[in-house]
Each structure stands twice: as structure tokens, then as C-alpha cells.
Amino acid sequence: MLNYLCKHCHQSMAYIDYNRSPYCSQNPCQRARVQAEILEHKTKVNQVIQQSVELFRHSQQPTENDENHPSTPINAILPYNDKALVELPEDRKEAFIAHLRRVYQSVCEQKPNAEATYVAELKPADDELTSTMLGKACGTCKGACCGLGETHAFQDYWSLRRYVSAFEKMPTEKTVINDYRKYLPSHSYQAACVFQGEMGCALPSDMRATTCRNYKCDGLINYENTLRDAGTNLTHAAGTRGRTVLHISVFDETSTQIIPIAKPALS
Template identity: 25%
Template sequence: MDGPERPCPYCGGEATAQGLDVIGHCGAPLCAMARSRALAEEAGVERRRVAEVAREAVAAAVAPVLERVEAETGEAPVLCAVPHRVPVLVPAEESRRADFLAHVAALCDEAFRVEEAEIGAVYDRAAQEPEEPDVVGPACASCRGSCCIRGYSQMAFVKLGTIQGFRRAEPGLTREALLARYQAHFPDESSEGGCLFQGPMGCSLPRSYRAGLCNTYHCELLDALIEETEGAEGPVVVAAADEAGVQVVSIMAPDGRWEEVEH
């Protein structure tokens, strides 16, 4: 039994109570789309709420910086908060390197069964990775790569699509060149429990060598930061904080230049 019927909140038509409890609408395609939009709006509200809570928590700690920036520029800066994680660096493990190269080699074996001309447009890296706003640089650098720790179990997020994306972007790229590319960028020290390529200065791979996910993933605070700074004409102060408080403060000028400062 599906239980008593109730009106769908989007079209007003009859829907089973069980269906509404599970998917939130009657099941019609237009109602499914309306539900998706509503959930996206709710997520946006939650993102902004999380950002506001974080901003309030760090504002007092960086008040001297905010006052100094306003005095120097004549404009009140936008304050944004991001997470922070200090990687614990350990000497590179040959076994981890070998496992990663074996992973890439296996992906290449599968990828190179497909001729370059047959690689679909879905792997077009240029289309998948639009240019990031300037503020993403100081935000992610100040964070120190909290999301990169997940790369440990995911082999730096390198998948079959990553390899095909490289081949589509660089016609003639060989299996050997791909393996050598990664091997040449192994850092001497890596984040303990984190991505193999997360070294002392951040990711040791050039942006164009990374998996697409690494270039496009945004945490909720970063998404909120991008929203808040869109169209901002004044300076932006990025504060990276963990459970112990604010750890890194960066200032970005309107022209995109930025620097870490004492706080």
C-alpha cells in the first residue's frame, strides 16, 4: 500500500504520501525540475549561512588587519573565511609512488585502446575547466588544501577520463610521456594521509597536469566566497581558520595581486 494521497507541492496534483516523503514531488518531470531548483536554492541559503557564521567567528581575530586595510585603501574590505589544514609532511614512500604509477599505467592501457580521433568531446578539458575567479588562488593557498587529503585513497583523483582529457588536449601524447610527467613531479615529501602530490609548497603538479576535479572542486565556503566577492571593487581579506582559530590571513587587491600578512 502506498498510503493516502496528498497534493504535490509543485503542481497540486495528487501524489502518494510515500512518494512525497521519498522524492518530495509527484514524479512528473516538470515537478522533478522544480524540486531540483528548490533544493539548489536551499543549498545556496545554507552556504551563505555557513559563510556568515564562519565570518563572524574570525572577524574579531583579524580586526586589526581589516582596520589597517581600510585605512590604507579608504575602502572597507570584504572579509571571507575558508577552512585550514596544515599538512603533516613525511618523506616520500617508494611504495606509494609505485602504486600510483601502476594505477596510471593501467588507465593508459585502457585509454590507448581508443584512437585519438574517437575521444569524445566530453573529455574536452578546456570546456570542463573554465577560468577561476582571482580570489580562488589566495583562498585555496591560505586553506593549505583541506580537500587534498581525499586524494590519498583516490590516487590523486586520476581516472580514465583524466587520461583521455590529456590525450584530447595534446595530440600525440604517449603513454611513456604521461608516466614520465607524473614521475618528474613527485615531491620529496608528501602529506601524511593525503595526496601523493601535496608537498611543502602545495600541489607539486602544474595545474594542467592535475585531474580535472582538482581544478574545479569548490568547498561550500569557497563557493560562498566567490558569490560574495563577485563584482567587488575593493580589497578582499581571506582568513583561513581551524578549530584553534585563524591561522593564515591573505589580502587580495582589486587587480588580483595578493599576499599573506601577519595578523
């Protein structure tokens, strides 16, 4: 009779449980299962990236730029926004404006808790090169996390107060509303942030919410940490949804190229 052992603690398991998952129900074993799945996913995505880039380069004429790049670029695994780009409805625009009016009123009355507060403190800006590289990585992702901005765009007391503090005196509500309204794009991603357009966030950086200016997803943080010690800026980035690779780009600080995905992709 076969003896089924947990892949982590090596304790015996019933066949029906092992067939469901080769890890038993103990907490350390379940953590090991998750870690193994993450590693497997990363390995498969890296294989898709490598295969896709190699096939693409074999189909192209070699350039001097190829020779100047190292043979081991950075791989970045990121989420991906695959929502449809649609005309931004008037009701969503007006929902944002109504939210902004409430936030403006809370700033005027100095009531930071009158509306939801997302993030109060603005982190120091990245250096120019890091900002460029992270921006290109976010371009690969196309704003998977930005969709959470919905019709509030994470605008809160601290974000708007920071923006209006740049004026010599407190601007009127009409001025602030018009400042933001003019950046609402004609098209944005369905059920995403109202400012999330085809070319990314339609707002200038100084008008974006503190949350938006601070936030980095796990994939972006991992990429930034790798970038810091890599000795190269050449990046092969994959935008993924679940276990599927949906988008691949190759970029450095000066150029970006979209790469066709080699088949079969992850499933």
C-alpha cells in the same frame, strides 16, 4: 517554575533537553540550530580577522597602498590544511604510478568504467583575475580538500584522455608515467595527495585531474560570489579548522601578506 522554550518554535521543553540544546528535536528547529551555529561561527571568525588586521596595521608604518584600499574589504572564511609536511615515501609514489598505469590501460582500451570515474566534464576556466584571486584564497587554505587525492590524485579515464589528446599520437605508457613521475615532489603533506607539496599542487594545470580543476569548496564559492559584486579585490582570508582560526592572510591581485592571529583565537 521556569518555563524553557525552544529558541525557534517557542514550544515548552524539559530542562534536561533545554540544557543540552535550546532547540527542540523537530526538524525545522534543528535546521535553525545549525544555521545559528554557522552564523555564530562566521561572526566570531570575522571578529578575529578584524582584530588581527587592526593590531598588525597599528604595529606597521602606513603605506600609500593602505590609503588606496577601501575600508571594507572582503572577508573569506576557508578550511585549512594543518597536516605535517613530510618526505614523500617511495611506496606512496609507487602506489600513484600503479594507479596511473591502470588508468592508462583503460584509456588505451577505451574503457571509461574500468577504473573509478570522479568527474568527466571540465568546466570553463575562470577569467584571469578571478583565477588569481581564487588561487590566493586556496593558498590561504593550503589545500584542505586536496588531501582527499591520496595516492590516486583523482586521475581517471577522462582526465588522462584529455591530457594524452594533446599529443599528435598516443604516447607510450613509459612516456606518460615519466611525465607524471617527474612532478612528484620530494615532500608532500602527510596522508594527503601525493602531488600536494609545500607550494601547492606540483602538477601543471593541464596535467591535473578534472576534479581538481573543477572543484571549489563552499568557502571558495561563497568568496567568489562575494568577489563578483564587491567592487574591491582586497581580501582578508582566514583558514580555519573546526572553530579555530589557524591562518590569516591579506591579499589583492598584486600582493599577499600573512597576518599574525590576534589572541585569543577561537576555541
